[in-house]
Amino acid sequence: MYELTMLQAALADGTADRRCAFEVFTRRLPNERRYGVVAGTARVIDAVKNFRFTAEQLDGLPFLDGRTRTYLENYRFSGQIDGYREGELYFPNSPILTVRGTFAECVVLETVILSILNFDSAVASAAARMVTAAEGRPIIEMGSRRTHEDAAVSAARAAYLAGFVSTSNLEAAARYGVPVGGTSAHAWTLLHTDADGRPDEKAAFKAQIESQGVGTTLLVDTYDIRQGVANAVEVAGTGLGGVRIDSGDLGVLARQVRDQLDALGAYDTKICVSSDLDEFAIASLRSEPVDTYGAGTSVVTGSGAPTAGLVYKLVEVDGTHVHKRSRGKASHGGAKQALRACRSTGTAVEEVAWSIDEDAPDLGGVLNTVQLTVPLIRDGEPVDDLASLDESRDHLAAQLVSLPWEGLALSRDEPALSVRFIGL
Missing domain, CATH: 3.20.20.70 (Aldolase class I)
Structure with missing residues (x-):
């Protein structure tokens, strides 16, 4: 409901077409977990591609004015989505998914994206710990x-x-x-x-x-x-x-x-x-x-955590970084991409996030790096080389091995890796 009330107001005041970036991330891991598993990405991509409003659905929304109804009748997402591939590990503040487009076309996707990623990631995180x-x-x-x-x-x-x-x-x-x-x-x-x-x-x-x-x-x-x-x-x-x-x-x-x-x-x-x-x-x-x-x-039930605690927040408007400063709910502004830094043995050390429009930062050449953020949707269409379910399964198995040994502990107070922001 609040997505559509914001949309209607944005169409009325002229902000609907402002270029925006929304980010999916979590502020904390539930149940003393040390890592999370990204799951549901393929389902999100399919849902976004096929996101439509039927006449019957719109007939049941009498609060919509004519302009908003017409917008929704013709809704098609035409923007860009980048993010962690399915089967990737994530930690607090990892930029798991970045959605870019107009405010109008991005804001209405919040619930469908979060409902899929929160449930699937909670289940996959619990299941990975069991494995x-x-x-x-x-x-x-x-x-x-x-x-x-x-x-x-x-x-x-x-x-x-x-x-x-x-x-x-x-x-x-x-x-x-x-x-x-x-x-x-x-x-x-x-x-x-x-x-x-x-x-x-x-x-x-x-x-x-x-x-x-x-x-x-x-x-x-x-x-x-x-x-x-x-x-x-x-x-x-x-x-x-x-x-x-x-x-x-x-x-x-x-x-x-x-x-x-x-x-x-x-x-x-x-x-x-x-x-x-x-x-x-x-x-x-x-x-x-x-x-x-x-x-x-x-x-x-996600082993007692039926949600991964993921949120969908506005982080950029017309190229300007915006930061939420609410107590206990702060966010880092700017559309981001991320890499994982690893020792020569393959053991992960940290994640690094920086602007999605800039080249990768120089970490001094001591550590090996693995790009985490990949294109998922371009101009509203899924990219051609998305991983299959079995490929994502194999990817996760390899990533779990890359964690420091203590990162696989079932109960600890801190995440296995931290995310460092550069230039944001």
Whole structure:
């Protein structure tokens, strides 16, 4: 609403066509995190390209005058967008996205840009921490039942970007090509009873194996977990693909189940654990015989931080830098670009930001530099060489390795890197 009230006033007082730059950044990282992950960039680009107002929508906005309605009927973004590529790391004050154009065409994009970047980046940041905590063991995203139906699809994409190996959400597979994975729920086991109405766990396991093959993963904790493991191996044999534990003290149970599987000769049967796992729970299980994790609630809710805290602020008007000075909400003026300075070993040292219209600053030649800001939209059209989801996934994996070792800590008071402004 406030975007359109500003637009209407700007059209009336002649400021609508002033050349402006808006910047997406965060002032702080949530939940004691030391870095954030940029996610949703490809979705933002698509949303901006297709941002339109229909006649039906405009009919529902009676406060608009005729001039504003006509502007919105013909709205097409024709400006420039530069920013960090998807899968890049960011820190407080990193110039994640810069939108340049007229005030009118830029101001109406605030909510659509922030709603995508805030949610996707929160999920990807949480998921990346879980991937780091898992130390190479795969994680499946299974959080669709814990969030909005559309957000579930975006969350699955963001989690895959961060390094999860698959999702249970089939729409994410259809829309974005995310690999899928899944087994069964407790309802499947509870469904199966004998003629007297007593639980028949073996029948459930047998039917699943006949349908999915012996390589499937059986959920063994519906009743007594020890008996469940025994029933699973009895029905499937020692070639059973895996068992899943979804309750109880997962560390203790994983050790007991591993011992039992080995005693039964099922040495190659994998153990998957789930049950409200976050990065701290995953880290606590690193020394246990767990092969795969299933994460749901914590990843789709950003592990307790459902927003990345990103803001969209005006930083330049007709070439003049503008600075917000509100207490606790200050901003650095000027449209910016950024690079990351690294040692010869590849370890990142700091980020440096400077004017988007100037050449890169001379850092003395001691450090290697990596350009962070890249063109995303030119004259309203996406650039031709945007990275694919899998390329962005690989990029993030490489960037996480570049952080100082302490930068991957799950709880610290300060970000892993700081942003230094030059000439701004």
